[in-house]
Amino acid sequence: MLNDTLTKFKGSFAPGAHIELRAQHNTTAAVSLFCGNQVGNASSNTSGVSARAFKNGVWGFSSAADLSDEAVKNVLRAATDNAIFLDGKVGNKPITLPAIKEGSYRSPVFTTPCEQKRYTEFCRELDDYISKKYPSLASRFVSSRYECMEKLLVTSDGYTSHSYAPRSYIYVQLSAEGKDASPIELFEPYGGMGVFDENFTDPALLFPKIDALYEKVMQKREGVFPEAGTKTVILDGMLSGMLAHEAVGHTVEADLVLGGSVAAHSLNQRVASDLVTLVDFAHTAFGESAPLPVYVDDEGTPCEDAVIIDKGILTGYLNNRESALHFGMKPQGNARAYLFSDEPLIRMRNTAILPGKDSLADMIASVEDGYYLIDTNNGQADTTGEFMFGVCMGYEIKNGKLGRAILDTTISGVAFDMLKTVDMVSDEMVWASSGYCGKKQPMPVGMGGPAIRCKVTMGGR
Amino acid sequence: MTNLSLLTESMITRAKELGADLVKASASRSEVREFNVDGGRFSLFRTLFNQSVSITVFKGGRKGSASVNRFDEEAVNKVIADALAAADSSQPDEAWDLCHEPNSYDITDGCPIADTDLLFTRTEELKNTIAKDYPKVLLEQMIVDHSGFEAVTRTSYGAHFKRRGGSYQVSLMFSAHEGEKASSFMGAGFTTDSLDTPFIELADTRRALADIEKQIDTEAIEGKFVGTMVLTPDSLGEFFGSALSNFTSDISIIDGTSIWKNALGTKVADERLTIGMNPRDPRIVGGSYATGEGFMAENYNVIENGILKTFMLSLYAANKTGHTRAPNDGFDMIIEGGDTPYDEMIASIDKGIIVGRFSGGAPNAKGDFSGVAKNSFLVENGKITKALRETMINGNLADLFTSIISISKETTVNGGSVLPSISFSGITVSGK
Numbered sequence: 001m002l003n004d005t006l007t008k009f010k011g012s013f014a015p016g017a018h019i020e021l022r023a024q025h026n027t028t029a030a031v032s033l034f035c036g037n038q039v040g041n042a043s044s045n046t047s048g049v050s051a052r053a054f055k056n057g058v059w060g061f062s063s064a065a066d067l068s069d070e071a072v073k074n075v076l077r078a079a080t081d082n083a084i085f086l087d088g089k090v091g092n093k094p095i096t097l098p099a100i101k102e103g104s105y106r107s108p109v110f111t112t113p114c115e116q117k118r119y120t121e122f123c124r125e126l127d128d129y130i131s132k133k134y135p136s137l138a139s140r141f142v143s144s145r146y147e148c149m150e151k152l153l154v155t156s157d158g159y160t161s162h163s164y165a166p167r168s169y170i171y172v173q174l175s176a177e178g179k180d181a182s183p184i185e186l187f188e189p190y191g192g193m194g195v196f197d198e199n200f201t202d203p204a205l206l207f208p209k210i211d212a213l214y215e216k217v218m219q220k221r222e223g224v225f226p227e228a229g230t231k232t233v234i235l236d237g238m239l240s241g242m243l244a245h246e247a248v249g250h251t252v253e254a255d256l257v258l259g260g261s262v263a264a265h266s267l268n269q270r271v272a273s274d275l276v277t278l279v280d281f282a283h284t285a286f287g288e289s290a291p292l293p294v295y296v297d298d299e300g301t302p303c304e305d306a307v308i309i310d311k312g313i314l315t316g317y318l319n320n321r322e323s324a325l326h327f328g329m330k331p332q333g334n335a336r337a338y339l340f341s342d343e344p345l346i347r348m349r350n351t352a353i354l355p356g357k358d359s360l361a362d363m364i365a366s367v368e369d370g371y372y373l374i375d376t377n378n379g380q381a382d383t384t385g386e387f388m389f390g391v392c393m394g395y396e397i398k399n400g401k402l403g404r405a406i407l408d409t410t411i412s413g414v415a416f417d418m419l420k421t422v423d424m425v426s427d428e429m430v431w432a433s434s435g436y437c438g439k440k441q442p443m444p445v446g447m448g449g450p451a452i453r454c455k456v457t458m459g460g461r
Numbered sequence: 462m463t464n465l466s467l468l469t470e471s472m473i474t475r476a477k478e479l480g481a482d483l484v485k486a487s488a489s490r491s492e493v494r495e496f497n498v499d500g501g502r503f504s505l506f507r508t509l510f511n512q513s514v515s516i517t518v519f520k521g522g523r524k525g526s527a528s529v530n531r532f533d534e535e536a537v538n539k540v541i542a543d544a545l546a547a548a549d550s551s552q553p554d555e556a557w558d559l560c561h562e563p564n565s566y567d568i569t570d571g572c573p574i575a576d577t578d579l580l581f582t583r584t585e586e587l588k589n590t591i592a593k594d595y596p597k598v599l600l601e602q603m604i605v606d607h608s609g610f611e612a613v614t615r616t617s618y619g620a621h622f623k624r625r626g627g628s629y630q631v632s633l634m635f636s637a638h639e640g641e642k643a644s645s646f647m648g649a650g651f652t653t654d655s656l657d658t659p660f661i662e663l664a665d666t667r668r669a670l671a672d673i674e675k676q677i678d679t680e681a682i683e684g685k686f687v688g689t690m691v692l693t694p695d696s697l698g699e700f701f702g703s704a705l706s707n708f709t710s711d712i713s714i715i716d717g718t719s720i721w722k723n724a725l726g727t728k729v730a731d732e733r734l735t736i737g738m739n740p741r742d743p744r745i746v747g748g749s750y751a752t753g754e755g756f757m758a759e760n761y762n763v764i765e766n767g768i769l770k771t772f773m774l775s776l777y778a779a780n781k782t783g784h785t786r787a788p789n790d791g792f793d794m795i796i797e798g799g800d801t802p803y804d805e806m807i808a809s810i811d812k813g814i815i816v817g818r819f820s821g822g823a824p825n826a827k828g829d830f831s832g833v834a835k836n837s838f839l840v841e842n843g844k845i846t847k848a849l850r851e852t853m854i855n856g857n858l859a860d861l862f863t864s865i866i867s868i869s870k871e872t873t874v875n876g877g878s879v880l881p882s883i884s885f886s887g888i889t890v891s892g893k
Contacts, residue, residue, distance in 0.1 A: 042526035061507035086506040117550030182827035258500030259601030390822025
């Protein structure tokens with residue numbers, strides 16, 4: 001655990017200057033078994049200190065892989081010098097960030113990760129189960145990944161914090177030979193926030209999930225190519241969460257708004273049907289912990305929920321302190337950094353469409369000819385809101401009933417057009433948190449949503 | 462300052478004393494100077510100082526790895542212990558190995574020391590040139606940096622690699638705007654070891670900026686057609702990279718899902734196509750001199766005159782499958798220019814599409830791809846007629862190799878690859 005070697009330097013911050021000083025330790029442990037071969041078995045520890053200084057609209061930043069007092073002094077001096085250098089070159093008008101309330105936060109729990117052999121033993125038990133029970137599979141991939149970010153933050157104003165954010169997952173991919181000898185694959189993550197031993201007490205508890213995954217692979221093996229074109233579909237929670245994150249969330253990140261995203265011209269306008277409300281949750285959602293809670297961001301801003309779309313109207317952006325000043329909005333704690341050597345960027349936290357009042361059964365029954373799309377293996381979106389998601393699991397819907405499974409396909413559309421077609425929203429939430437969001441730096445994020453009925457363009461053959 | 466050669470030597474000695482059979486140890490230190498432009502204005506100057514040690518041990522055929530970014534004795538001893546503990550918990554696999562030769566080099570190349578003032582000047586010049594020559598373009602983000610490093614890798618077979626180097630990297634993301642109308646975003650970038658040339662003149666930067674200004678007003682096509690697809694150098698690298706990864710890399714050869722698993726020595730592509738992986742080509746900046754297993758890196762052709770010459774396998778996968786390992790483990794793709802000027806390539810198309818960027822799902826093992834053609838143009842009767850939106854393309858990666866119509870004379874050199882534009886027949890293009 002990091003010792004607080006930073007607070008004593010707060011007195012040396014230049015009066016009136018905005019300074020952030022952060023010590024950070026990232027830990028990872030990863031194991032992977034491919035068809036029983038242990039192809040991955042590694043751990044890493046990355047730690048250091050960084051400082052960031054603001055001067056007239058530009059930032060100076062410096063980091064060192066060292067937690068000594070000497071390193072702290074060096075990065076403080078270098079960050080300030082870098083801000084002065086850039087300000088001298090650019091010559092902006094004087095500007096200061098408005099102060100925010102002061103306070104402190106400390107994570108309630110700090111735990112020790114388990115030994116590397118625990119990951120290997122657990123994965124091997126799962127792999128043995130799969131290889132014995134399903135010998136006809138073409139290939140199997142079982143892996144585990146644990147990571148933890150511990151941060152110690154001292155800022156010239158705002159909150160100080162000492163946070164600890166572990167998460168751990170098991171990933172299983174099963175591949176069977178399809179009708180034309182091409183592989184049919186499905187992949188599923190299990191786990192979430194917490195150290196490995198908290199999330200995974202017994203491999204046998206995952207066996208039913210693996211059985212269900214195998215069953216889906218077998219259904220998909222008999223699957224058909226979907227028909228291309230604009231279709232009525234039900235996007236299950238994994239896909240509505242992907243939509244919330246990729247196609248809406250990124251376009252309302254204030255740095256991308258300033259870079260010309262579609263949301264620059266859509267504030268306070270209708271961008272979705274009035275059944276759609278979309279929120280970036282900070283740490284608590286529906287009375288429970290959000291998948292990856294964040295309490296204080298890396299600028300010292302206490303985190304609160306950011307309502308992005310309220311009953312179909314775009315109501316806000318995701319900000320850091322500087323962009324909040326620009327747009328006249330309140331910073332809500334979205335500035336986050338991945339490593340000690342990374343500067344805070346505007347990032348999502350737990351972004352989700354809120355559930356509605358319809359039952360999934362009623363939604364399926366309401367579709368005469370369409371698709372129920374359940375899972376995605378990737379997604380990309382443009383700053384225009386145009387998106388493309390890979391769909392790796394889904395079913396036909398014919399006359400209100402689920403039909404055959406479908407083979408891999410894609411869906412595409414323009415977010416603020418497609419969201420206006422949402423006419424039913426289910427009453428159940430699905431969350432995902434095992435991936436990374438990529439934006440100069442990786443960042444763990446949560447995303448989720450209910451099932452939504454809407455129209456999208458399906459790719460076919 | 463820690464001597465990296467002595468540090469890695471002591472790590473190997475220590476790991477062997479603790480029971481390791483084979484050891485690879487690496488240590489490095491690095492400095493980065495980076496300028497950021499966001500939303501068209503300078504936003505950040507940062508300086509980063511980092512270091513790293515990593516170790517991989519093999520014990521009774523069991524492999525374990527660990528890394529830390531500290532050089533002190535306590536941290537280094539812990540990382541050795543962590544790697545050994547990981548190996549102890551693993552299973553034996555005879556395929557793991559390192560190069561048995563005591564290869565070595567001691568090289569300084571590139572530009573280890575940054576010229577920070579000139580780097581800022583070149584960055585500001587690029588920003589100002591874009592504003593002047595491409596007034597509709599908004600720089601969403603520009604990241605320009607210099608990375609300098611010193612790195613040492615040693616193995617218990619006596620390999621000893623010392624390198625000091627550095628390079629400048631430029632990465633742009635931009636879109637074009639007219640009132641409330643906007644194009645999709647587009648990226649451009651390159652790596653160079655010299656600040657002699659204005660950045661705007663390097664790689665494909667001017668073409669990418671000019672193209673995006675023509676993509677503010679886009680149209681969807683009605684229905685679908687089967688026609689010609691031109692991949693620009695950027696999108697070509699993405700498609701061919703994906704294909705080679707799908708058909709020739711470790712996983713697909715080990716599990717036998719590669720559709721080229723029995724194609725070594727046979728024709729898999731048009732005979733005009735040769736794809737090299739050439740880290741030692743003078744146009745590649747910062748290419749590797751050795752593989753991660755301790756072999757000296759050599760240039761090689763994956764495909765030569767249409768014939769599949771080798772798989773792109775690690776030593777582990779080679780030992781696992783009985784095939785030959787690749788002569789280097791980088792991805793510095795070289796395809797030399799062909800005999801068709803780019804303008805003639807476009808003029809010869811009856812109906813087709815120029816794809817500047819592809820937004821699609823990962824192709825399946827068979828190579829089927831489907832996704833949205835971004836930053837793309839429709840070509841009709843030899844002329845570019847409109848910029849496209851919401852247009853999907855479908856095809857198969859393996860089929861691309863055999864359906865080449867022409868290869869452009871012009872190539873784009875971006876420091877990490879040398880690629881032409883290539884036109885292909887038989888691609889399904891669908892609109893609304």
